[in-house]
Amino acid sequence: MTINTKINIMDTALKLFAEKGFSDTSISAIAEEAGIGKGTIYWYFESKKDLFFSIVEQRGQDYFNKVLKLDNDSIESEQIIYKYIKYTIEFIDNNYDVAKMLITNTEIINNEFKKMMELKQQQVISILEKALKRGQKEDKFRGFKSRDIAFMIMNIAKSGHNQFNFSIEGNIDQKTQKIYDFIMYGLIKEERKT
C-alpha cells in the first residue's frame, strides 16, 4: 500500500507536530495516523527527536540552499533582499507546517539542534549584512548598522506567516512586494532626509 513508508511517517509527523506541538504528539499517535505500527517508526528513525530533525532538514534544506546562493556579489544588493524575502515567504507558504513547527517548538529541542539552527541563522544574517554593506558602499542605502538592519529584515520577513489568525494579505508575490516596499521606503511620505 505504502509506496514509501518513510515519507508517510515524516508527512504524518509533520502534520501532528505542527498541530499539537512536539511534546504533545506521541509516537503512538503518529503511527496510528499513518496507519502503521509503532515499531516501524523506529526502523526508519532512531528516536522521536531524530524524526523531528529529519523533517526539518528535509524541508528546510531547499530553502537554505537557495538563500545561500544569494551570497553572490554579482547580484544587486536590493535583489538579494527582495529574493531573501520572497524565498522566505515562499518557504512559509509551501511549508506552513514546518514553519509553524519550527517557530513553536524551537525551545523544546535539544541543544545540538539549536546550535545548528543558530549557525544557519547566523549565516543568513551574514549574507544580508554583506549585501547591506555593499549597498551602502554603492550609496544606495542609508547609513546604519548593517547587522541590526539584517536582523530586522529577518524578523519582518516572517510577517508572511499567519500568527494569531492574521497575516499580510495577498499571494506570494504580493506579500513579498509589500514587505520589500516597506523595508525600502518605510512609512513616511514626506521628503526623504539623508
Add this chain to the structure above:
Amino acid sequence: MTINTKINIMDTALKLFAEKGFSDTSISAIAEEAGIGKGTIYWYFESKKDLFFSIVEQRGQDYFNKVLKLDNDSIESEQIIYKYIKYTIEFIDNNYDVAKMLITNTEIINNEFKKMMELKQQQVISILEKALKRGQKEDKFRGFKSRDIAFMIMNIAKSGHNQFNFSIEGNIDQKTQKIYDFIMYGLIKEERKT
C-alpha cells in the same frame, strides 16, 4: 520559611520554563530548584498550566495596559508607533524570561489561553492600525494597507528580542530609535517617491 513562597515558585518556574520550555520543565524540578516540597506548589496553584498562566498574567499585564493606553486620538500617530516599540522593547528587556517563554511555548498551551492571547494581539494590531489610518488621513504616511503594516510593525518590534544569540545593539532607547527610524524611513537613501 521564605518570606513569599508564591513569588519564589513563580520566579523559579519562569526561569525554568524559559530555559527548557514548558513540557520539559517538571513540577519536581521547579520544587527542587525553589527549595520547597512538590506539594507546596499545589497549595498556591491549581495545576502546572495554572502556574504558567499566572506568571504570564502577572508579568504581561503591565505591558498590555500601557499599550492599551496608546489607543488615544490625542497622541500623534508617530508617537503611538514610537511608544509601542519602546514599550515592547522595554517589556522584553525587563521580562526577558517571560518573553522567551511566551514566544517559545505558545503552541503547547491550551486553546483557552491561546484565544486570550490572540484576542490581546488583535487589540494591539487594531490600535496600531487605527493610528496608521489616522496618519494617512493627516497625509503623514504613504498609502498602504494599514492592517498589513500594523502586522509588520508588530513583528519588527520583536527584533529587540535576542533570538539565536543575536539582537539589535544598544540600550532600550537606542534600540527603539533604530527600529523606529527603520520603520519610518526604510533603507533607501535616494529621493523619496510618493
Add this chain to the structure above:
Amino acid sequence: MTINTKINIMDTALKLFAEKGFSDTSISAIAEEAGIGKGTIYWYFESKKDLFFSIVEQRGQDYFNKVLKLDNDSIESEQIIYKYIKYTIEFIDNNYDVAKMLITNTEIINNEFKKMMELKQQQVISILEKALKRGQKEDKFRGFKSRDIAFMIMNIAKSGHNQFNFSIEGNIDQKTQKIYDFIMYGLIKEERKT
C-alpha cells in the same frame, strides 16, 4: 460558634463517609464542610481511621448494648427474634449513614477493626443461636441447625436497609412485622409439615 467541635467533626465526617466512601473522602473535605481548619481534626482524632472508628463506636454502641440485653433466658425466644429485628431496623433507620458507611466500607478498614466487628457479630449470632435452641427445646421451632438460621436471620434483618434504591415498605414497626412474619411462617400457605 461551635459549641462542640468534636461532634461537628464526627457528624460531618459521617455524612461524607456515607456519601462517598472512606477513601474518597478527604480530611480537607471534612474540614471544609465542617467549617474548620484541617489541623483541628488532628487535635481531636489521631488519624483519619481513628475518626472513622470513633464514629462507628459512638453510633453503634447503643444498638449493640440493646442487643446484648436480649441474651436473657427470661425473654421468650420469639420475642428475642422480634426485638432483634426491631432494633436492627431501628438502628438502620436512625443511623442510615452509619449503616451505609459500615456496609460499604468494611473492607477498607484495618484488621484490628475488622476483628472487633467480627467479634461483635459473633456475639450477636450466639445470642440468636441460643434463643433458637431454646425455642426448639420448648418445641416451638422446627428442627434445624440453629447457627445457620441465626445467620439467615441476621442477613434478612438487613432488608430494612435501602439497597439499590429499594427497601421493604412501611415504618419501623411495619417493616419489623413483615420480616418477623416471614421468618416465622415462610412463604407456603398449605398445611404445615412437621
Add this chain to the structure above:
Amino acid sequence: MTINTKINIMDTALKLFAEKGFSDTSISAIAEEAGIGKGTIYWYFESKKDLFFSIVEQRGQDYFNKVLKLDNDSIESEQIIYKYIKYTIEFIDNNYDVAKMLITNTEIINNEFKKMMELKQQQVISILEKALKRGQKEDKFRGFKSRDIAFMIMNIAKSGHNQFNFSIEGNIDQKTQKIYDFIMYGLIKEERKT
C-alpha cells in the same frame, strides 16, 4: 511470557481487590504480584476502574444470564425461587473473590457502574416478584406484598456468602436446600395459620 497476560492481570487484580479493597489496591501492587510491568496493565485496560469493571462483567455475566432465564412462566414458581437461590450460592462459591469484591466495593465505584448494577438488581427483584405473584394466584403462597418478599429473598440468598468468618454449613446443594426450606416454611413448627 505468560500465555495470557490479560487473564493473569484480571486474576491478580481480582485477588487483591477482594483482599484489600479497590482503593487500597494499587496498580503497582497488581503489576508486581502479577510479575509484569506497570505499563502492561494499561495495554489491556484503559484505567484501574476499567479493570475492575471488566472483572465484574466477565465473572458476573454468566450468573446474571442464568438468572434472567428464570423469567419464564413455564417454570413453577417454587422452582424459580429454588434455582435463584442455587445460582446465587453457586456464584458466590465459585466466585468468592468477585462476590466479596462486589459486596465490599460497591460504593467506591462510579455512578455509571452503580446505575448498571442497580438496574440488574431491579431486574432480578422483578423476576422474583413475578414468580411470587404467580404463586399467590395459584394459591401456593400466603398473602403478602410480593416485592417485599422478593427483596428479603435476595438478602437471605446472600447468606451463602462467608461474612465475618461464618457462613451456612454444607455444600452448594445443602446450603440451597437449607435456605429454600427456611424461606418456604419459616421457623414455626405449629399448625400453619392461613
Add this chain to the structure above:
DNA sequence: TATGAATGAGGGTTCATTCAT
C-alpha cells in the same frame, strides 16, 4: 520490513499528616 506487546522511568497530582504560630 514490519509489528505490537511489554517495559519502566518519569510525569502531574492528591492528601494524610505535621508543626510553628
Add this chain to the structure above:
DNA sequence: AATGAATGAACCCTCATTCAT
C-alpha cells in the same frame, strides 16, 4: 484550641523505546 502552610510518599497514568516474532 485552632489554624493552614508545608511536606513527601504514593497514587494513576503516559509514552518513548525495545525486541521477539
